Amino acid sequence: MIQSHLGEIYSFITAICWTVTAVSFELAGKKIGSLSVNYIRLIIGFILISLITTFSRGMALPLDASSHEWIWLSISGFVGFVIGDLFLFQSFLEIGSRISMLIMALVPPITAFLGFITINEVITITDFLGMVITIFGIFVVVLVRNPEGNNF
Template sequence: MTSLLWALSSTMFTVGTRRHSPQAVNRIRLVLALFLLFLTVTLFYGSPLPPGGRRVWFFLGLSGVVGLAIGDSFLFYSYRRIGPRVSMLLMSLVPVVTTTVAWVLMGESIRILKLMAIGITLLGVVMVVSERGDGDSPFRLSGVGIALGVGAMLGQAAGLLLAKVVLDEGYPTLPATYIRVMWGAATLWALGFFT
């Protein structure tokens, strides 16, 4: 079910970004998510303001800016350039990058099974990206499109690693998501006034 919804959402966002600005689609998406999270957090926590001190707000806020405002903006532009298939394929590398960086910088261990999964994922991505595209597709592989997809992947991975700092300490995921979306939406809307 998750895969179906993921495929459906990427296709719908691709249609949206071909009809409207990718930034506009991302802004609207984050505002809708913010509204729904506002209702949910208020219902479950009794307050529209999530709990947490400055450290929580700093790491989760930075995570929202990097992952949702910057990373997802790259993703929506890559949808427009190279389509959902290759964009989501590049996004499948997020766990690979996140695991590798957590291993190198945070001292986490990687088991042999994870290394094998990383190898298979990398092989699959190389195979799909290097194959010739369908002549009927409105999308073409381009250096700019791939760079946007890689930017999206790196933004998402960095955002997850920043959130991990707080989540590993036991902070609840629902208010964490709310804070991330709050900061991501605020950043995109603030930038929208200057562009």
């Protein structure tokens, strides 16, 4: 029984982890600032990923990568981990983790739409219906006022 629903179970656990992470980063950002939270997260993340890659690949950094790969890896890391997460953590402070995470839920429909426009990806009726339901749900939650005034 459980084996046939592992995808749903893992999805639910992932959603819980994302929620706990967002709320934790929001609370930490309110105490020490979003920039400090991002620095601390980057340092801890670098240490942990270095440990994992040391055990899994025998080296802390991808020293076997070419200079071309290092350039793209550096650009990707800087844009995603530094700039993107800095804006994300600041959004947790400005509009709260609840609204920030809901806005992030718009990424898949936007990506599908951009794929349709730029590289002629096919969007089926089911795909389109899923995007409409997602966007409608986000609008409903965003437009509902939270009476307690907190963002959780």
